[in-house]
Amino acid sequence: MATTEGALVSSATRGSLAVTMAGGVSTCAVAQSMTRAPVFAFSRMPAARLFALTISQYLNDLRTVVRQVSKHAELVSIEPAVLGRTVHLKFTYTTGDAAGQNMTTACTWHACQWILEQEHLVDSQELESFIIEGNTSGDKKASFQSMTEGRGIRVTADCVLPEGIVKRVLNTTPDELTMGYHHIASGAVHGGVLGSTANAANIVAAIFTATGQDIACVHESSVGQFILERTSDGGVYASMTLPGLALGTVGGGTHLPAQRELLEMMGCTGKGSAVRLAEVIAGFALALDLSTVSAAVSGHFVSAHERLGRNRPGAVPCA
Structure with a gap:
């Protein structure tokens, strides 16, 4: 991740740890398209x-x-x-x-x-x-069309978190986590937000920057839908759908040495690698939203930023 957001890497790491301990994340890229209008x-x-x-x-x-x-x-x-x-x-x-x-x-x-x-x-x-472009393709703009039809790769990630992992890693409870989710989801509707995520744009921007993507496409690519539900055994089901990740693993800035090295490190080169990159981003966006909502409902959101923010003296560096 290429980012100046102090708490981002730590929060994404915490969410990823919870998901990994719960058995991992399932991902599926269901469609790919690019439009010009x-x-x-x-x-x-x-x-x-x-x-x-x-x-x-x-x-x-x-x-x-x-x-x-x-x-x-x-x-x-x-x-x-x-x-x-x-x-x-x-x-x-x-x-x-x-x-x-x-x-x-x-x-x-x-x-x-x-x-x-x-x-x-x-x-x-x-x-x-x-x-050549009449501004109906949704190029570099968040729109209802971006949400419903997508422009790029449409990908979904999901996982199931047992109650013990929610408590031990995310420092909250399944009830508190889902309650917080419902509050921010209803708030998004009231505010006229496209989709409903807590922090997906941070992951999209950080990985886009690191892997040589068109940064302006973060606007449309970070539109998404985060969903939390209680499971019958007391845990939490979580999913993240990003309907329009406008990304690639060839062309643009992906050939630059540092960006290419990171793509290779993630196994995102060769045929079919754009789908893999989209699935990686969706998985980490899911992990970050889990951690972000957990921090908010547990009262740790501000203290985490005060401790990890890069503008603070003695802040812990993140890379």
Whole structure:
């Protein structure tokens, strides 16, 4: 983790210890996609509607164009949305082990150039303008779309903590832990928060920075859903879902020496490694939220930051 947050590493370590002692975390990456959403502006709505109704017929032609641009990107779908006299086209791709932001931008640009050349598809007298991104893809922004559909890798992690481990490692009780969770979950709803997590953004930012990811994507990638439930035997069930981790293990800053070394250390290189990295992040985000909520309900949250905060004289260093 690359971080200046004093208590982060210690808290994540405590949560990870509790999860490990309980038998470990289960993780599953269920989907991967990257989107780009250009916008076409027409003179009037009828022309926009006709374009939106017609464009899906050319999906295979556009897939051919995409293959000529990239051997890694696969065009999955095109979804038009008519807003007045404009059409926003959401191009959805799979991108393998790359985050694929630049890759899909290039693919979408060339696909749109092909569209603009088709006189039977786009009437030059009706089309007024074209922009490569109309701001509906959710790029580097938290949105309801980020929560429900994701943009990147959708991953879930879960674990079951026995009562004894909750008491011994997290210094609280299952009742206090779940009570605190319900309070912060209802508070998130009242505050209009997208999703409900205690601290997932800290893990996403720290690991993104350390492994050469696009730091701006922390905004959309840290949207998530943390869930706590009591189990029938007196323990706690916990899960963390991060629906849109926009990350990769090739491209971007992942080739830099220090970042590459850390990816190799975690076994996150080679085919399928982006999924593994997403699962690692989800597991640690789950561990951190468990520790953070435990610290809050047990009354240790402030004292931990006072003891570990880096701005304090004699603070314990974290790396």
